[in-house]
Amino acid sequence: MGSSEQGKEGRLFEIRGGKGRLWWWFYVGSVLLGFVLIWVYRAAHLPEAGEKGRWAWTAVFAAELWFGFYWLLTLSVRWNPIYRFPFRDRLSQRFEDKLPGVDIFICTADPTIEPPTIAINTVLSVLAYDYPSEKLSVYLSDDGGSILTFYGMLEASRFAKSWIPFCKKFGVEPLSPAAFFSRSAISAHDPGFSEWSAMEKLYKDMERRINAAVEAGDISEEIKAQHEAFSEWNFATNSKDHQPIVKILVDGRDRKARDVEGYALPTVVYMAREKRPKYHHNFKAGALNALLRVSAEISNGPIILNLDCDMYANSASSIRDALCFFMDEERGHDYAFVQYPQRFTNSTKHNLYASFMTIIQQNSDALKVDFPGLDGQGGPAYTGTGCFHRRECLQGKIFDKKVKVELKGKRPKIEDASASNLEEIAGNLATCNYEENTQWGKEMGVKYGCPVEDVITGFAIQCRGWKSVYCNPKTEAFLGLAPTTLSQALVQHKRWSEGDLQILLSKYCPFLYGHGRMNFGLQMGYTVYCCWAFNSLPTLAYVVIPSICLLHGISLFPSVSSYWFIPFASVISISTTYSLWESITNGETLQGWWNEQRMKLYKRTTSYLFGLVDTILNLMGISNSTFVITPKVADEEALKRYEQEIMEFGSASPMFTILSAVAMLNPLCLVEGGRRVIMEAGFGAFSSRFLLQSMLSGSLVLINLPIYQASFFRTDKGCIRTSTTLASIAIAMIAFLLPVM
Ligand SMILES: O=c1ccn([C@@H]2O[C@H](COP(=O)(O)OP(=O)(O)O[C@H]3O[C@H](CO)[C@@H](O)[C@H](O)[C@H]3O)[C@@H](O)[C@H]2O)c(=O)[nH]1
Numbered sequence: 001m002g003s004s005e006q007g008k009e010g011r012l013f014e015i016r017g018g019k020g021r022l023w024w025w026f027y028v029g030s031v032l033l034g035f036v037l038i039w040v041y042r043a044a045h046l047p048e049a050g051e052k053g054r055w056a057w058t059a060v061f062a063a064e065l066w067f068g069f070y071w072l073l074t075l076s077v078r079w080n081p082i083y084r085f086p087f088r089d090r091l092s093q094r095f096e097d098k099l100p101g102v103d104i105f106i107c108t109a110d111p112t113i114e115p116p117t118i119a120i121n122t123v124l125s126v127l128a129y130d131y132p133s134e135k136l137s138v139y140l141s142d143d144g145g146s147i148l149t150f151y152g153m154l155e156a157s158r159f160a161k162s163w164i165p166f167c168k169k170f171g172v173e174p175l176s177p178a179a180f181f182s183r184s185a186i187s188a189h190d191p192g193f194s195e196w197s198a199m200e201k202l203y204k205d206m207e208r209r210i211n212a213a214v215e216a217g218d219i220s221e222e223i224k225a226q227h228e229a230f231s232e233w234n235f236a237t238n239s240k241d242h243q244p245i246v247k248i249l250v251d252g253r254d255r256k257a258r259d260v261e262g263y264a265l266p267t268v269v270y271m272a273r274e275k276r277p278k279y280h281h282n283f284k285a286g287a288l289n290a291l292l293r294v295s296a297e298i299s300n301g302p303i304i305l306n307l308d309c310d311m312y313a314n315s316a317s318s319i320r321d322a323l324c325f326f327m328d329e330e331r332g333h334d335y336a337f338v339q340y341p342q343r344f345t346n347s348t349k350h351n352l353y354a355s356f357m358t359i360i361q362q363n364s365d366a367l368k369v370d371f372p373g374l375d376g377q378g379g380p381a382y383t384g385t386g387c388f389h390r391r392e393c394l395q396g397k398i399f400d401k402k403v404k405v406e407l408k409g410k411r412p413k414i415e416d417a418s419a420s421n422l423e424e425i426a427g428n429l430a431t432c433n434y435e436e437n438t439q440w441g442k443e444m445g446v447k448y449g450c451p452v453e454d455v456i457t458g459f460a461i462q463c464r465g466w467k468s469v470y471c472n473p474k475t476e477a478f479l480g481l482a483p484t485t486l487s488q489a490l491v492q493h494k495r496w497s498e499g500d501l502q503i504l505l506s507k508y509c510p511f512l513y514g515h516g517r518m519n520f521g522l523q524m525g526y527t528v529y530c531c532w533a534f535n536s537l538p539t540l541a542y543v544v545i546p547s548i549c550l551l552h553g554i555s556l557f558p559s560v561s562s563y564w565f566i567p568f569a570s571v572i573s574i575s576t577t578y579s580l581w582e583s584i585t586n587g588e589t590l591q592g593w594w595n596e597q598r599m600k601l602y603k604r605t606t607s608y609l610f611g612l613v614d615t616i617l618n619l620m621g622i623s624n625s626t627f628v629i630t631p632k633v634a635d636e637e638a639l640k641r642y643e644q645e646i647m648e649f650g651s652a653s654p655m656f657t658i659l660s661a662v663a664m665l666n667p668l669c670l671v672e673g674g675r676r677v678i679m680e681a682g683f684g685a686f687s688s689r690f691l692l693q694s695m696l697s698g699s700l701v702l703i704n705l706p707i708y709q710a711s712f713f714r715t716d717k718g719c720i721r722t723s724t725t726l727a728s729i730a731i732a733m734i735a736f737l738l739p740v741m
């Protein structure tokens with residue numbers, strides 16, 4: 001079919017936009033007006049110099065200026081959301097024999113907190129994709145350089161010979177064997193029963209062998225004899241100091257590499273890049289760049305999918321869906337990457353730690369939020385796992401609208417090099433000093449030096465003229481593991497907020513570098529994330545100052561009878577209603593929304609604050625940002641509490657001290673402040689002049705109920721430590737006793 005006859009019928013995807021949104025403009029208009037009036041009120045009523053409360057008033061004013069500005073930024077991701085729908089049947093009809101090679105990169109970094117069975121389930125899941133095997137290659141990067149992970153991969157590459165044909169025959173989904181067998185059951189009368197249970201046994205046996213090795217902490221001599229590669233791990237090897245190891249476990253070119261049904265197998269490669277103490281390894285970004293080079297020698301697929309080790313493929317058709325965007329004749333040439341949302345298998349009903357990030361990535365027909373919103377401005381950010389890239393774009397190619405990028409699957413010229421030869425060549429590309437004096441990590445590949453290597457890399461790609469796509473099909477494409485404790489969630493957000501702030505303060509500041517290179521709306525959209533960390537101080541001011549002022553009888557808000565009360569009441573009620581509606585229409589429960597508000601408060605007052613402080617220290621050269629890996633396993637008791645949605649504190653962390661100090665301060669101020677005001681001026685004065693202040697303190701008390709529970713009523717291991725509680729009470733008492741300026 002020629003492109004002229006294709007017209008709309010021939011398109012490989014469809015875009016649908018937001019519907020009639022008059023009410024949305026009403027929302028924007030009324031909140032904006034509210035903010036302006038609040039600012040006017042603050043400016044007009046600022047206490048005179050020397051008057052009590054001037055500083056408190058100024059701080060609250062500054063916070064409100066910030067909240068208004070930040071709210072304006074968030075409009076960018078709400079004004080033009082779009083939704084995309086790929087047509088993979090058309091893709092098959094037209095391109096089945098021209099499908100490009102796809103290289104899948106999976107990263108793992110620590111066999112203890114990312115157990116090998118988790119990583120290999122991800123590997124096995126992508127091996128079973130509905131895609132021609134000879135065009136598929138799977139690479140595992142092991143930054144833990146662990147013999148246990150290698151052993152897992154060896155087992156997986158054998159098991160794959162049965163698993164792949166099994167998945168294709170029965171249309172298995174999810175594609176991860178652990179997830180599949182834990183979630184599906186088959187009746188004994190079913191014709192597939194014997195195959196099904198044989199496969200389950202095969203899987204369980206493998207899992208048992210791997211876990212036994214993990215428990216023993218080493219590989220038996222008997223197993224070591226099965227593969228020469230085990231000799232790479234000699235007594236001198238440890239995870240921080242070892243030679244590069246590249247092992248082709250299944251060579252897709254090898255005619256003898258067949259599954260149990262006799263069909264060709266995808267290529268499977270294990271890589272542990274070289275690590276030496278005196279070389280900085282640049283975390284995941286370093287691993288991805290090594291994979292880019294190694295894979296270029298072995299399979300050189302023009303399309304790359306990157307996954308974290310815990311994020312397995314749930315749906316068999318994700319590659320084809322993504323290709324609908326890249327291969328669309330009309331628009332495909334604009335797109336550098338296709339980002340799928342991060343969804344989680346272990347999220348709880350009410351989303352205790354707000355880890356769905358519903359508002360950021362979820363898509364429902366009723367509602368349009370962040371990622372569809374960004375897509376409407378030129379494309380979503382790259383957020384790491386679950387993203388398909390064009391290899392060329394990742395390597396730094398600049399967009400040129402006159403040149404149509406091709407996806408021809410050119411295999412490297414070394415077609416006939418032997419596997420061991422190839423391993424050696426590839427190994428030399430994964431050395432520590434390979435990147436010295438090159439553009440790797442700068443203009444080439446994934447960028448270094450930023451804890452959110454993904455966001456900054458995607459931003460740079462978009463600044464080179466490319467667009468991106470947000471793809472969120474009904475059946476979840478990937479499922480991963482969300483943090484299961486409060487501290488994990490907070491530490492993860494600290495990394496993100498710190499990384500995003502670094503982008504803002506670097507030469508890649510969205511408003512400066514992005515200017516003229518991307519839509520203004522997209523610049524605003526990026527700034528929403530880049531300013532996460534700045535939310536910490538105004539939020540802290542807002543949860544502490546009004547309460548303390550209440551205690552001292554200083555009114556910070558207009559009284560109920562004043563006209564100025566209206567803008568405050570309307571901004572609060574309209575924006576709360578809006579956010580509640582946004583969550584509920586996205587499938588969140590009421591309690592889920594409440595949990596989200598709590599997590600918003602906790603992230604702002606701890607993660608973002610620490611992210612801000614660390615970024616400043618970083619700029620002054622006092623500290624270096626690191627990458628704290630999120631654990632994928634938890635002890636059984638803690639997991640049980642997670643499932644029951646009981647907040648997990650457990651460890652001692654300065655973050656918890658801040659959270660509980662705020663939690664302790666508010667009821668003290670509310671009760672004592674309320675008592676004093678009522679004694680002096682009567683209840684009428686209290687309820688009119690202090691209504692907003694006491695409502696603020698009151699809602700902080702309500703939202704912090706889990707903290708009181710964890711400090712005073714719980715006895716399990718996840719409760720707040722006594723030392724933390726004592727420290728927080730001491731801090732609250734000091735704040736309580738300090739005079740107000
Ligand atoms: O030195 C390192 C550190 C981490 N990783 C891998 O990076 C991935 C992400 O790490 P994780 O601890 O799970 O972080 P998350 O916060 O869950 O990751 C999100 O945020 C990261 C950026 O902060 C992105 O890289 C991820 O893709 C994205 O899922 C994991 O597979 C790790 O094995 C490495 O390969 N090498």
Ligand SMILES: [Mn+2]
Pocket residue numbers: 308310480481630
């Ligand atoms: Mn993760």
